[in-house]
Amino acid sequence: MLQPVAIALALVTLLSAASPSPTPIPEGTAGAGVGIQLLDIPVESQDDSRARANIVDNLTPGTTIQRRVTISNFDDVSRDAQVYAAASTIVDGKFSPDDGNPTELTTWISVDQPTVSLPAHHSTEVTVTIAVPEDAAESEQYATIWAQVNSATTGDVNTASRTGIRVYLSVGPGNGPPADFSIQELTTSRTADGTPQVHALVENTGGRAVDISGAVSLTGGPGTTSAGPFTTSLATTILPGKTGTVTVPLAHGLIAGPWDAAVTLTSGVLVKETTAKITFPESGETSVVETAGFPGWAVILIAVLALLIIAAVIVILRRRTRGATRVTVPSG
16 A cells, blocks of 8 residues: 555656746847747658747647647746637738637647746746547638736736747648749839838738748849848738738838849748849839739730731631632533
């Protein structure tokens, strides 16, 4: 028969294994407040920048996965952080929280430590479990795993700060529909204060949401000048079958041009590139840019020539038909 002391020691051992103790954050680690970071990344997604920062996966119904995250307290005082999953949505190209009501995905997500107590400059691991039921419908859903710190203020008002990692989960057989996108159009503009911008209209032609970042490099400017690369500060999220605009702000006061622009858009391992000759308009104006390939006037000219050729062929065929049906009456 086990003694009470032995039972207590065994219980402590089990609890320690289930809930790792906070560990000191290495000196020199940058951060502020409370942070969250994904630790487990699938081997096949090691080169995907989206999958290194977010939970991105395709699961068949009845599958359960676990992902570890690190919750860190970078402050000089102790913090209690709540760890939980909340619904998210994509609105106007932005991955946005939608905390109103639970969704199917949020009911599938659980964490082994809903509350963690962290001394100053310490971190701990939390395991996130996603269990997809057998009867789950084929779809793609979104959520956020939040680490939130509440702090009471004067009166009855409470404030909270939180940080999170995104969850992109598709349910379906196989590896799920592949992600893909295409660049539809480029435009240039200047803001009211004169800052030039390049806008790329992008269509999500795949079956997964994409987070698109952009970069623009300029060469061949007046006097063989060059500028850039200029990059987006935030990614634009586009749902499958939808379009969105990726805007890259350039340096304030950049001359109008003309420039040879190289535009590169990326989402994870997907990379799309195009080039164009651009000139920036006056402040507050926008202009359409012809991308590399046949310019617009050439496409119109080719279409007109094709119509003329078709018309000429029709005329020739009609003349031959009339000649073939003409009857000659012998004299006498």
